[in-house]
Structures are given as C-alpha cells and as structure tokens.
Amino acid sequence: MLRQTSLGTLGLSVGGILTVVGFWAYFITDNATLNLVGFFYGIPLLLGGLALKASELKPVPLMQPTAESVLALREQQATATQNQIRQDVTRYRYGQRAHLDSSLERLGLSPTDEECPVLVGVQEVETAGAYTLVLEFESPLMPLELWQEKQDKIASFFGPGVKASVSPAGDRRVDVALIAAP
Known part of the structure; x- marks a missing residue:
C-alpha cells in the first residue's frame, strides 16, 4: 500500500493544508498555536513535498494482470x-x-x-x-x-x-x- 503512495504528493497535501491553516490563523483568527503549526510544520513539509515531487520516478505498470x-x-x-x-x-x-x-x-x-x-x-x-x-x-x-x-x-x-x-x-x-x- 505504501509502495503505491507518492510521498511527494503526501508531503504537498499535508504541508499545503498546514501552511494554509497557519496563514489563516495568523491573518484571520490571531491564534498563535495554529500559526506556529503552519509555519514550523506546514512550510517545511510543503517544501519537502516539492523536492520529492521534483525527483519522483513513477512505478512501472504491469502490462497484464498476473495469473x-x-x-x-x-x-x-x-x-x-x-x-x-x-x-x-x-x-x-x-x-x-x-x-x-x-x-x-x-x-x-x-x-x-x-x-x-x-x-x-x-x-x-x-x-x-x-x-x-x-x-x-x-x-x-x-x-x-x-x-x-x-x-x-x-x-x-x-x-x-x-x-x-x-x-x-x-x-x-x-x-x-x-x-x-x-
């Protein structure tokens, strides 16, 4: 299951969500805890996801199902x-x-x-x-x-x-x- 999951896509998704939540907390709600989560976890995960996505090699497909x-x-x-x-x-x-x-x-x-x-x-x-x-x-x-x-x-x-x-x-x-x- 994990072999078929793109770590780049996972990092982009989680990092993007945390970054958006952090910016939302900073600009809209003034919530310091959520703001820190977004900046200290979201942005590094987002950047890590981008780096993995840039160097990603997709799996080779099976040409036919195995009997x-x-x-x-x-x-x-x-x-x-x-x-x-x-x-x-x-x-x-x-x-x-x-x-x-x-x-x-x-x-x-x-x-x-x-x-x-x-x-x-x-x-x-x-x-x-x-x-x-x-x-x-x-x-x-x-x-x-x-x-x-x-x-x-x-x-x-x-x-x-x-x-x-x-x-x-x-x-x-x-x-x-x-x-x-x-």
Missing part, C-alpha cells in the same frame, strides 16, 4: 533478484533518472543519458514451466542486435539461477525475459 498459476510459480521458483527487481520497479523511487539505469549502465546498454532505454512495462508469465519476469524497454537509440549481444551478460548480471532472453516487442521496444532456472 494465479504464475503467482504460485513465483512463490516456488522466483529468485531473490527477480523479486527485488519486481518490487523496485513497481513502487515510487526518488533521485533516479530511470528504473534500472545503473544496471543498464553496467551492462553497457546506456552509454549516455540520452541513449538510456526506458522501462515501460513489466509482466509475469510462465515460460516452459518456469517463472519469468518480462521487462519491456523502450529503446529508440539502442538496436536490438546490441541487446541480443548482451544476452549472456544480462543473464550473468541478474543471476545466478536466471536465464535471459531478448526479443523485439514492437517498434523500438525490447522485451528482456528473466527466466528462473531452478
């Missing part, structure tokens, strides 16, 4: 790395340019900020009886051939216990399937 059979496979076969990736990309993040940007940089798939592929979707599926986490990237400046060359490196980077499969997913999009290999 019950795949959830059962996840419980049995998913590696710690697959679970960590799924949890990280489906929650709000702060202070990052893009989801998995440092991983892509280490893999040699993001030489510059402009060429960095963007994670646009995640799905959990079954591949030949194995749990699979599919990451869909929009990659307009990285050719599919480069992704396919890095397939073994991707598997070892996200391994052990993971096989990687790279396939086209449409115009300028690439699917990276991380397949549990029990």
